[in-house]
Amino acid sequence: MTQTVLVLNSGSSSLKYQLVDPASGQSVAGGIVERIGESSGSATHQSGESETVRDAPVPDHGAALRLVLDLFDEVGPSLADAGITAVGHRVVHGGAVFTEPTLVDDDVVTAVRDLVPLAPLHNPAAVKGIEVARELLSHLPHVAVFDTAFFAPLPAAAATYALDRKVMAEHGIRRYGFHGTSHEFVSAAVADHPAVVAKLAAEGRGPETLRQVVLHLGNGASASAVLGGRPVETSMGFTPLEGLVMGTRPGDLDPGIVFHLVRTGMSASDVDTLLNKRSGLLGMSGVNDMREVRKLAGTGDADARLALAVYLHRLRKYVGAYAAVLGGIDVLTFTAGVGENDHRIRSGTVRDLKFLGLTIDPAANEARSDEARVVSAGSGSEKPLVMVVPTNEELAIARQAMELVEGS
Numbered sequence: 001m002t003q004t005v006l007v008l009n010s011g012s013s014s015l016k017y018q019l020v021d022p023a024s025g026q027s028v029a030g031g032i033v034e035r036i037g038e039s040s041g042s043a044t045h046q047s048g049e050s051e052t053v054r055d056a057p058v059p060d061h062g063a064a065l066r067l068v069l070d071l072f073d074e075v076g077p078s079l080a081d082a083g084i085t086a087v088g089h090r091v092v093h094g095g096a097v098f099t100e101p102t103l104v105d106d107d108v109v110t111a112v113r114d115l116v117p118l119a120p121l122h123n124p125a126a127v128k129g130i131e132v133a134r135e136l137l138s139h140l141p142h143v144a145v146f147d148t149a150f151f152a153p154l155p156a157a158a159a160t161y162a163l164d165r166k167v168m169a170e171h172g173i174r175r176y177g178f179h180g181t182s183h184e185f186v187s188a189a190v191a192d193h194p195a196v197v198a199k200l201a202a203e204g205r206g207p208e209t210l211r212q213v214v215l216h217l218g219n220g221a222s223a224s225a226v227l228g229g230r231p232v233e234t235s236m237g238f239t240p241l242e243g244l245v246m247g248t249r250p251g252d253l254d255p256g257i258v259f260h261l262v263r264t265g266m267s268a269s270d271v272d273t274l275l276n277k278r279s280g281l282l283g284m285s286g287v288n289d290m291r292e293v294r295k296l297a298g299t300g301d302a303d304a305r306l307a308l309a310v311y312l313h314r315l316r317k318y319v320g321a322y323a324a325v326l327g328g329i330d331v332l333t334f335t336a337g338v339g340e341n342d343h344r345i346r347s348g349t350v351r352d353l354k355f356l357g358l359t360i361d362p363a364a365n366e367a368r369s370d371e372a373r374v375v376s377a378g379s380g381s382e383k384p385l386v387m388v389v390p391t392n393e394e395l396a397i398a399r400q401a402m403e404l405v406e407g408s
């Protein structure tokens, strides 16, 4: 019988879910409940080819999960017959405590709650999601999978900020990194790809020498440098604010800007909102979706064109820096919404990086596909590859949850 995992991703006002078969990698059904806690809510449930939309207020995460369970009951597939082995929860921040997928018990819930000061925007929703799911699906094991876990082994030189060591110890300040589930999934898929295996074989090198840069470019965006499967650098830091330009976050920023804004009258919470919700592409161009930025830039809008230039400049800077960290690049990979779909971002990043051997084959780059693929030009085993690899965080969570439950 098929075994599945119900993957839950609880946001502050949304609940995303997917029923995944980890063995085949297929998503059986899934959807999203949006605008939780607002006066009007809605749920969109997808099962096979059919999509069902329910519009109704959803007061809290408990009501959201109840609505999801009702939709499975009414529209299918039946959860009772789905062979669910575990519920996998995406948790953004695992702090220094959680470096592995973890079977949830009361102590784990308390520990995730204790991490709320480190991730005030993200962990409260995860706690709520876990609590209601443990109540409504009490017969199933629940597994928490942490977005920070993959980056726990970052070398100390990369993980440490040059701050007062006592302040860092007291406040748990270090580079945690985020999007770890995606960086782990994508870098593993790259290492297994036939073109990469062939490249290493042709060069007589083992997989432990593979030098990868992964660019996760979605609404949030982050870069990682991975050596032989282990992370050695990543662009997000103590919070998901640092690094690349994102949909609504600025990425790297002089902290002096924050003091200046506070000293000249902006409250700390307004600065928080500015940096998390009103910056990045949105702040610079007025829209946060890359497709909209492109449309505006196409009409000659100067702000949108500058936003694109800043976005690409930051990307090139990071690839160059990570090439230095790794001592060269074997594979540069694009993933997530922008990385998988926007060929101009890919070619724009690689342009001017020929000195690293990076190239783009325009036809391969512009061809649409859902498959992991090579988009660099030429062959020659010494040349680095440029790849596009679709990320699948739900599948990664489902696999990790299943592995933990099966092994326990």
Ligand code: AMP
Pocket: 217, 218, 219, 220, 247, 288, 289, 290, 291, 336, 337, 338, 341, 342
């Ligand atoms: P994610 O966070 O990975 O779901 O990515 C979402 C983002 O991907 C959206 O906000 C868009 O900016 C971007 N995106 C999705 N499709 C496209 C596309 N065809 N071209 C450019 N950007 C896209």
